[in-house]
Amino acid sequence: xxxxxxxxxxxxxxxxxxxxxxxxxxxxxxxxxxxxxxxxxxxxxxxxxxxxxxxxxxxxxxxxxxxxxxxxxxxxxxxxxxxxxxxxxxxxxxxxxxxxxxxxxxxxxxxxxxxxxxxxxxxxxxxxxxxxxxxxxxxxxxxxxxxxxxxxxxxxxxxxxxxxxxxxxxxxxxxxxxxxxxxxxxxxxxxxxxxxxxxxxxxxxxxxxxxxxxxxxxxxxxxxxxxxxxxxxxxxxxxxxxxxxxxxxxxxxxxxxxxxxxxxxxx
Amino acid sequence: xxxxxxxxxxxxxxxxxxxxxxxxxxxxxxxxxxxxxxxxxxxxxxxxxxxxxxxxxxxxxxxxxxxxxxxxxxxxxxxxxxxxxxxxxxxxxxxxxxxxxxxxxxxxxxxxxxxxxxxxxxxxxxxxxxxxxxxxxxxxxxxxxxxxxxxxxxxxxxxxxxxxxxxxxxxxxxxxxxxxxxxxxxxxxxxxxxxxxxxxxxxxxxxxxxxxxxxxxxxxxxxxxxxxxxxxxxxxxxxxxxxxxxxxxxxxxxxx
Numbered sequence: 001x002x003x004x005x006x007x008x009x010x011x012x013x014x015x016x017x018x019x020x021x022x023x024x025x026x027x028x029x030x031x032x033x034x035x036x037x038x039x040x041x042x043x044x045x046x047x048x049x050x051x052x053x054x055x056x057x058x059x060x061x062x063x064x065x066x067x068x069x070x071x072x073x074x075x076x077x078x079x080x081x082x083x084x085x086x087x088x089x090x091x092x093x094x095x096x097x098x099x100x101x102x103x104x105x106x107x108x109x110x111x112x113x114x115x116x117x118x119x120x121x122x123x124x125x126x127x128x129x130x131x132x133x134x135x136x137x138x139x140x141x142x143x144x145x146x147x148x149x150x151x152x153x154x155x156x157x158x159x160x161x162x163x164x165x166x167x168x169x170x171x172x173x174x175x176x177x178x179x180x181x182x183x184x185x186x187x188x189x190x191x192x193x194x195x196x197x198x199x200x201x202x203x204x205x206x207x208x209x210x211x212x213x214x215x216x217x218x219x220x221x222x223x224x225x226x227x228x229x230x231x232x233x234x235x236x237x238x239x240x241x242x243x244x245x246x247x248x249x250x251x252x253x254x255x256x257x258x259x260x261x262x263x264x265x266x267x
Numbered sequence: 268x269x270x271x272x273x274x275x276x277x278x279x280x281x282x283x284x285x286x287x288x289x290x291x292x293x294x295x296x297x298x299x300x301x302x303x304x305x306x307x308x309x310x311x312x313x314x315x316x317x318x319x320x321x322x323x324x325x326x327x328x329x330x331x332x333x334x335x336x337x338x339x340x341x342x343x344x345x346x347x348x349x350x351x352x353x354x355x356x357x358x359x360x361x362x363x364x365x366x367x368x369x370x371x372x373x374x375x376x377x378x379x380x381x382x383x384x385x386x387x388x389x390x391x392x393x394x395x396x397x398x399x400x401x402x403x404x405x406x407x408x409x410x411x412x413x414x415x416x417x418x419x420x421x422x423x424x425x426x427x428x429x430x431x432x433x434x435x436x437x438x439x440x441x442x443x444x445x446x447x448x449x450x451x452x453x454x455x456x457x458x459x460x461x462x463x464x465x466x467x468x469x470x471x472x473x474x475x476x477x478x479x480x481x482x483x484x485x486x487x488x489x490x491x492x493x494x495x496x497x498x499x500x501x502x503x504x505x506x507x508x509x510x511x512x513x514x515x516x517x518x519x520x521x522x523x
Contacts, residue, residue, distance in 0.1 A: 038315075040314055040315060041311065041312040041313075041314045042309070042311045043309040043310030043311050043312075043340075043373070043379065044309040044310065044373035044374050044379075045307060045308050045309035045310070045311035045338070045374070046307035046309065046374050046456070046472060047307070047472055048306040048307035048472055052461070052469040052470060052471050053458075053469060053470045053471075053472070054467055054468070054469045055468055055469065055470065056467060056468065057468075075470075076309075076311070078309065078374070079470070079472065082456045082458065083458050083460075083470050086456060086457075086458060087458055087460055087470070108505075109386045109505050111507055112310045112373075112379070112382055112383075112386070112505075113310040113311070113312050113340065118309070118310075118373075121373060125370055153523070157521045157522075160519050160520060160521050161519070161521065163519070164515060164516065164518070164519035164521075165515050165518070165519075166512050166515050166516065167509065167511060167512055167515070168451075169451060169509075170509045170512045172516075182523075185523050187522075187523065188521055188522055188523060190513050190516050190517065192506070192508040199344075199386070199387065200312060200314075200340075200344035200348070201344075201348050202319070202344070202345055202348045202349050204349060205318070211320065212320075212321070213318040213319065213320050214318055214319045214320075214321070214345055214349060215318045215319075216312060216313060216314045216318075216319070216341070216344070217314075218314065243523075245516060245521070246508060247508065247509045247512035247513065247515075247516055248507040248508060248509060249507055249508075249509040249512075250370060250373070250507070251448070251449055251451060252372075252449070252503045252504055252505070252507060253448040253449050253501055253502065253503065253504070254426045254429050254502040254503055254504035255448070256426075257424075257426040257429070257502035257504075258446055258447070258448060258501070258502055261424055261446035261500070261502065262446050
């Protein structure tokens with residue numbers, strides 16, 4: 001029996017939260033926290049200025065007839081994770097934190113702006129084992145039947161995930177392909193998923209007073225365009241229904257460049 | 268060079284104004300920055316919640332200036348896609364009045380803006396200098412002058428597909444520069460939990476952040492060198508994949 005924290009950026013009633021928590025609560029002690037309003041693409045943003053962060057414990061939150069401690073937050077996802085681990089769960093730290101299931105996978109440089117990975121990074125800062133879980137994006141979210149295989153995989157491997165000895169600055173980002181049932185998964189791979197990455201582009205519009213405004217849209221592009229990251233086999237296996245695990249670090253120092261600078265490379 | 272300037276402290280913050288004035292002597296400078304101070308914006312992007320508005324200001328001679336009602340990363344992305352006529356050669360985020368070192372870079376709007384620039388394929392530099400009275404432009408002038416003078420060096424330090432994080436110590440000597448890595452284990456948020464008269468709980472994020480880990484991490488990392496009075500430069504990469512962790516992951520035996 002483990003102490004597990006599930007964090008979600010959508011809301012407590014979303015099927016993502018309920019299916020995952022329901023599956024894990026069969027054997028473990030689960031705590032759930034979620035944003036009050038969906039907060040996408042918030043990265044590691046914090047609420048420094050302006051407003052205090054309101055949060056609430058829901059006394060009547062139930063999944064499959066079982067009472068589960070649940071918290072609802074305003075502010076940002078990173079605030080939520082930080083308050084959960086640093087204040088609310090300070091004296092009963094979770095053995096593992098699961099961020100997700102996110103509607104959308106974080107590929108390549110998406111990890112910088114993803115709310116889900118941002119939360120996982122906060123847990124990694126606090127030295128708690130954590131995994132960020134994502135599925136391919138679908139407008140309106142996924143059905144419970146599509147989410148169940150993901151929850152089953154995590155429930156099956158949760159002890160191994162909690163006990164694996166990753167370096168302290170590392171956390172795991174797991175991308176699940178969309179399948180109908182558990183048997184459709186072909187295998188598990190360890191790879192980066194960085195041959196695709198998203199760019200922010202803007203759609204320009206004019207309002208009724210003649211002012212210009214801009215809507216952001218995330219556009220997928222091949223990294224070959226200006227090749228910041230090398231393509232890997234991860235994506236092709238993902239499309240063949242493999243589950244891809246990518247170990248990520250929060251130390252983004254470029255050590256190759258750094259050692260060149262330290263050696264006093266003539267600049 | 269064509270240089271795009273941004274920050275998180277607002278487009279009229281003396282830090283960015285000092286930098287714009289100094290750099291515009293030799294380069295073509297554009298400023299696209301948030302209208303108001305947005306500390307701790309991190310890599311947040313304004314996407315589905317609301318659209319963005321941009322406003323042009325004619326305040327500084329020979330510097331084009333826009334304010335955007337979004338985060339620093341919004342500013343960079345919008346500037347590159349819509350506001351600027353041609354792509355800049357360099358993006359500089361700063362001068363931020365708070366040091367961004369260790370894990371704090373992920374919370375920092377200026378380092379994130381630099382990383383966003385790098386994602387879009389442009390060399391980017393984040394600059395921060397702790398200045399006690401951050402309302403006075405003249406206090407930023409020495410830093411801005413140093414940046415303008417050392418610009419070529421800083422650009423050369425920047426990795427091709429990455430960003431450079433430059434931190435100034437409280438009192439700096441121009442000749443003391445140290446290339447170093449990020450200090451691990453710095454970010455410790457301190458929240459104060461309160462209850463309001465209506466019975467609902469809320470948390471205040473105390474600022475500044477608590478600092479720890481200096482002893483544990485020994486004589487390496489940006490925090491240590493900052494305390495020694497060095498200007499630290501840290502090259503940052505975009506690929507967060509940790510190759511060394513693969514063996515540990517294989518040993519864990521996670522399977523269907």
